[in-house]
Amino acid sequence: MSYQIPKFRHPDLPVNDLGYTKADYEGSISSLCAGCGHDSISGAIVMACHELSIEPHKIAKLSGIGCSSKSPTYFLGNSHGFNSVHGRMPSVVTGAAMANRDLMYLGVSGDGDTASIGMGQFAHVARRNLNMVYIVMNNGCYGLTKGQDSATADEGSASKKGDANVYSAIDLCGTALQMGATFVARSFSGDKGQLVPLIKAAITHRGFALIDVISPCVTFNNNPGSTKSYEFVREHAEATGTVDFVPMRREITTDYKPGFSHEVTMHDGSSIHLYKVDEELDPFNRRSAMMTLEDHRETGSILTGLIYMDRDSRDLHDVLETSQRPLNELREGDLCPGNKMLENINASLR
Amino acid sequence: MKPTDIKNPEYFHKVVDCQYACPAHTPVPEYIRLIAAERYSDAYMVNWQSNVFPGILGRTCDRPCEPACRRVRVEEEPVAICRLKRVAADNKEDIRDRLPTIPKKKNGKRIALIGAGPASLTVARDLAPLGYIIDVYDNQFAGGGMMRSQIPSFRLPLEVLDEEVNYILDMGINTTFDIQVESLKEVLDQEYDAVFVGTGAPRGKGLNLPGLEDASANVYLGIDWLSSVAFEHTESIGKRVLVLGGGNTAMDCCRTSMRLGGEDVRVVVRSPFEDMKASPWEKEDAMHEGIPIYNNHVPKEFVVEDGQLKGMTFEKVEAQYDEDGKRSLVPTGEDLVFMEADDVLMAIGQENAFPWIERDLGIEFDKWDMPVVDETTFQSTNEKVFFGGDAAFGPENVITAVAHGHQAAISIDLFCRGESVDQRPPPQVTLASQKMGVHEWSYDNDVANDERYIVPLAPLEKTLKDRKIEVELGFDVATAFREAERCLNCDVQTVFEEARCIECDACVDICPTDCISFTGNAEEEELRQRLTAPAGNLAQDLYVSKDLPTTRVMVKDENVCLHCGLCAERCPTSAWDMQKFLYEVTKAGA
Numbered sequence: 001m002s003y004q005i006p007k008f009r010h011p012d013l014p015v016n017d018l019g020y021t022k023a024d025y026e027g028s029i030s031s032l033c034a035g036c037g038h039d040s041i042s043g044a045i046v047m048a049c050h051e052l053s054i055e056p057h058k059i060a061k062l063s064g065i066g067c068s069s070k071s072p073t074y075f076l077g078n079s080h081g082f083n084s085v086h087g088r089m090p091s092v093v094t095g096a097a098m099a100n101r102d103l104m105y106l107g108v109s110g111d112g113d114t115a116s117i118g119m120g121q122f123a124h125v126a127r128r129n130l131n132m133v134y135i136v137m138n139n140g141c142y143g144l145t146k147g148q149d150s151a152t153a154d155e156g157s158a159s160k161k162g163d164a165n166v167y168s169a170i171d172l173c174g175t176a177l178q179m180g181a182t183f184v185a186r187s188f189s190g191d192k193g194q195l196v197p198l199i200k201a202a203i204t205h206r207g208f209a210l211i212d213v214i215s216p217c218v219t220f221n222n223n224p225g226s227t228k229s230y231e232f233v234r235e236h237a238e239a240t241g242t243v244d245f246v247p248m249r250r251e252i253t254t255d256y257k258p259g260f261s262h263e264v265t266m267h268d269g270s271s272i273h274l275y276k277v278d279e280e281l282d283p284f285n286r287r288s289a290m291m292t293l294e295d296h297r298e299t300g301s302i303l304t305g306l307i308y309m310d311r312d313s314r315d316l317h318d319v320l321e322t323s324q325r326p327l328n329e330l331r332e333g334d335l336c337p338g339n340k341m342l343e344n345i346n347a348s349l350r
Numbered sequence: 351m352k353p354t355d356i357k358n359p360e361y362f363h364k365v366v367d368c369q370y371a372c373p374a375h376t377p378v379p380e381y382i383r384l385i386a387a388e389r390y391s392d393a394y395m396v397n398w399q400s401n402v403f404p405g406i407l408g409r410t411c412d413r414p415c416e417p418a419c420r421r422v423r424v425e426e427e428p429v430a431i432c433r434l435k436r437v438a439a440d441n442k443e444d445i446r447d448r449l450p451t452i453p454k455k456k457n458g459k460r461i462a463l464i465g466a467g468p469a470s471l472t473v474a475r476d477l478a479p480l481g482y483i484i485d486v487y488d489n490q491f492a493g494g495g496m497m498r499s500q501i502p503s504f505r506l507p508l509e510v511l512d513e514e515v516n517y518i519l520d521m522g523i524n525t526t527f528d529i530q531v532e533s534l535k536e537v538l539d540q541e542y543d544a545v546f547v548g549t550g551a552p553r554g555k556g557l558n559l560p561g562l563e564d565a566s567a568n569v570y571l572g573i574d575w576l577s578s579v580a581f582e583h584t585e586s587i588g589k590r591v592l593v594l595g596g597g598n599t600a601m602d603c604c605r606t607s608m609r610l611g612g613e614d615v616r617v618v619v620r621s622p623f624e625d626m627k628a629s630p631w632e633k634e635d636a637m638h639e640g641i642p643i644y645n646n647h648v649p650k651e652f653v654v655e656d657g658q659l660k661g662m663t664f665e666k667v668e669a670q671y672d673e674d675g676k677r678s679l680v681p682t683g684e685d686l687v688f689m690e691a692d693d694v695l696m697a698i699g700q701e702n703a704f705p706w707i708e709r710d711l712g713i714e715f716d717k718w719d720m721p722v723v724d725e726t727t728f729q730s731t732n733e734k735v736f737f738g739g740d741a742a743f744g745p746e747n748v749i750t751a752v753a754h755g756h757q758a759a760i761s762i763d764l765f766c767r768g769e770s771v772d773q774r775p776p777p778q779v780t781l782a783s784q785k786m787g788v789h790e791w792s793y794d795n796d797v798a799n800d801e802r803y804i805v806p807l808a809p810l811e812k813t814l815k816d817r818k819i820e821v822e823l824g825f826d827v828a829t830a831f832r833e834a835e836r837c838l839n840c841d842v843q844t845v846f847e848e849a850r851c852i853e854c855d856a857c858v859d860i861c862p863t864d865c866i867s868f869t870g871n872a873e874e875e876e877l878r879q880r881l882t883a884p885a886g887n888l889a890q891d892l893y894v895s896k897d898l899p900t901t902r903v904m905v906k907d908e909n910v911c912l913h914c915g916l917c918a919e920r921c922p923t924s925a926w927d928m929q930k931f932l933y934e935v936t937k938a939g940a
Contacts, residue, residue, distance in 0.1 A: 001788075001789035001790065001919070002789070002795065002796065002914065002915070002916055002919055004796075005860070005862050005916070006796075006797035006799075006862045006912050006914050006916075007797075007799055007862075008424040008425060008797065008862060008863060008910075008912060009862060009863055009864075010863045010864045010865075010883040010910055011423065011424070011910065012883060012884055012886060013864065013883055014883075022864075029860075029916075030860070030920070033922065034856060034919065034920045034921055034922045035852070035854045035856045035920065035921065035922025035923070036856070036922075037854065039855075039856055039859050039860070039920070040854065040855045040856070040859055042859065043855065043858070043859035189854075189855075190853060190854060190855060192855065216854070218852075218854065218922040222852075222922075230852045230853065230854060231852070234853075234899075234900065
């Protein structure tokens with residue numbers, strides 16, 4: 001059993017604008033089961049952060065409890081981390097984001113941590129449009145406690161023990177849309193080609209960005225009859241379209257590939273190009289997004305890709321009109337107006 | 351690309367870079383693991399089977415394995431393979447009972463070996479256990495050839511040489527020493543079933559410069575002078591010595607001079623320092639002993655006054671390269687440089703010479719007056735006469751001579767049994783899983799970060815006084831263990847089984863050196879660009895799977911794989927497995 005990743009790396013690894021290689025965004029060796037989808041999502045997060053050239057110390061990764069919530073140890077080893085209480089990651093992110101708006105907040109959660117114990121927190125962080133990326137590593141079961149069905153397990157889906165789930169599933173994308181999330185996507189751990197650009201777009205989006213990533217549990221829920229197995233998801237996934245993330249500096253020279261249908265300019269000047277988008281979906285219209293989700297649910301296919309995005313999103317800081325300088329940088333001199341100003345204020349009220 | 355045929359033994363053989371680069375294809379990682387396990391005798395025997403002279407080669411080998419070592423590509427310095435081999439030799443127990451038994455009843459076939467150097471001794475070692483009657487002829491008083499006459503004792507102690515030469519001569523070989531074979535015809539007339547010529551490249555090249563005639567009393571050919579020292583005919587040299595030449599013989603000449611009374615010993619070479627033929631470590635060893643190397647100096651003249659050599663003049667040049675990279679040494683136009691000298695040693699190369707082979711024996715000679723020898727069978731155009739070592743294709747090195755010897759022995763055995771010498775036996779290959787448990791391997795798959803350890807040397811004040819004191823002390827066993835742990839076990843192969851793969855990407859995510867990709871198939875040139883990390887080292891192969899259910903293929907770039915086994919550890923279905931690949935060159939009679 002290996003407890004460490006060897007330190008040697010490929011000598012020709014590409015470096016990003018900061019001069020870092022992908023290795024600078026990696027974490028410790030994973031202790032999850034071999035083949036766990038979560039590890040692939042960790043890999044996708046590493047790639048997205050590296051390719052976006054985000055300084056590792058400008059990222060905070062936060063999680064709750066569960067297999068998914070262990071995973072921040074396995075990526076971004078040079079970033080801030082907070083492994084919080086079960087289902088309470090959104091509260092911790094809210095506090096941190098209010099205190100320091102300059103960090104990029106990456107919440108990592110699971111289907112239990114989000115759709116069961118953390119459902120209330122999830123709903124409220126979505127409706128407040130906190131500027132964060134919320135990744136759910138969704139495997140439809142409680143892997144850490146031997147694979148019981150979770151709240152996102154589809155009705156009729158059978159886990160390794162063979163019993164079909166009798167309850168209706170919570171669709172996290174649908175719930176997030178209902179709650180007012182301004183960026184909603186779904187992906188699959190086994191499809192980095194789709195997942196990496198989605199994570200980049202979510203990071204660049206200003207506001208609450210949910211990516212519900214189906215992530216097979218190889219140990220308890222990768223059997224025939226499960227709707228969250230590698231094989232089932234590969235056979236039933238239907239992408240809304242292809243997402244291409246275009247950084248600002250490449251903007252001018254970009255040629256649109258065939259099938260181009262939408263371009264979205266992000267607040268930092270980069271843009272997202274959407275290709276071959278499903279004809280019935282308007283990804284900028286919440287009603288259309290909900291209808292498309294429902295259509296796919298009825299036919300039993302899994303809708304992946306970018307589902308909804310509010311191009312005019314105003315995040316919690318915008319709504320609350322907080323100071324542009326992070327709260328944690330404001331000192332007494334900035335916050336206390338001084339005696340003279342106080343007297344003026346008092347005088348104005350007399 | 352087509353799926354890789356891993357059943358072809360050469361595919362995985364090439365992945366074991368050190369073994370592939372070794373002319374004798376010694377299974378290097380196999381014996382390094384045995385050294386780490388303190389099984390020195392076993393490690394020695396793995397070597398002995400393959401390269402016949404582990405103790406000698408562990409001190410003197412040209413080490414083609416080391417520049418090939420994967421460690422060079424992932425960090426900088428190769429594993430000290432050569433000096434680990436010496437550790438096995440130094441620490442082994444008495445291995446004589448492990449040597450092959452020699453049949454009392456012979457097979458009736460008589461073989462003559464001309465020359466008792468590494469090539470001939472290898473032929474003897476392979477054929478004697480099969481019952482052949484073997485007669486060896488050599489002009490020296492004992493076996494070993496150039497290993498005895500040209501490699502100084504401070505690099506190779508006589509005891510080590512004698513021990514390994516005698517393992518072979520004690521196989522009931524009939525030796526005739528101190529005899530110069532003057533006629534191949536006479537040998538053939540004795541009705542040998544086959545004759546092997548392993549006479550080396552015995553003729554040193556000289557430089558016929560102005561003044562040579564008058565200076566000749568103090569000018570020597572390097573290899574002749576070295577053997578004269580080895581056989582104790584020469585015991586001293588002048589205080590000021592110039593050694594001409596940039597190869598390993600020049601390094602041996604200058605270091606030997608320092609031990610025989612030389613005080614101002616200089617190596618003077620025509621080429622730039624980097625282009626010198628000597629191995630980098632041999633240059634280092636010479637410079638460590640305080641010997642300066644003057645490069646870009648072309649010798650012009652021996653300066654003689656009153657019949658006595660005073661020194662030499664040199665023209666300074668610089669190397670210029672044309673479009674094809676061809677070098678020419680162009681004079682800089684500076685004044686000639688004069689260097690004082692009492693003696694001059696010329697070590698500018700050596701060549702083959704066959705004045706003793708009659709030209710009417712059916713042995714064809716080419717336009718350079720070299721015998722025409724088959725590169726695979728080592729047979730000459732006279733089917734009874736075989737060549738090997740430096741005698742076959744010109745000066746190489748000991749390990750190449752050993753490799754020739756093994757192949758020539760196979761040919762001689764086939765020939766004597768009336769079979770075609772072109773029927774080369776395939777290598778012996780095994781491929782076995784190293785899985786011991788869920789995440790347990792039978793090899794140490796941790797990758798050591800240690801930098802290469804340096805072999806300790808005896809102090810200069812001691813070694814420069816006596817040419818017989820060995821300079822290198824060899825690794826102690828504790829250091830040898832740490833050095834052995836640097837080996838990446840490249841022979842433990844990553845074997846991929848498509849039918850088991852569920853394409854979960856776990857191997858791609860964990861691979862520390864980004865060797866593994868799952869992508870659409872394409873022609874090699876394009877595929878190399880598509881991988882997780884670009885596969886720019888064209889000398890290293892791509893391992894391509896059959897099509898997977900998603901229509902992609904698995905592509906592994908072998909270049910910087912650490913053989914750490916993490917892909918197999920993180921694989922939920924054991925589609926990856928770590929399997930030890932042992933490749934042994936088949937020897938005569940097997």
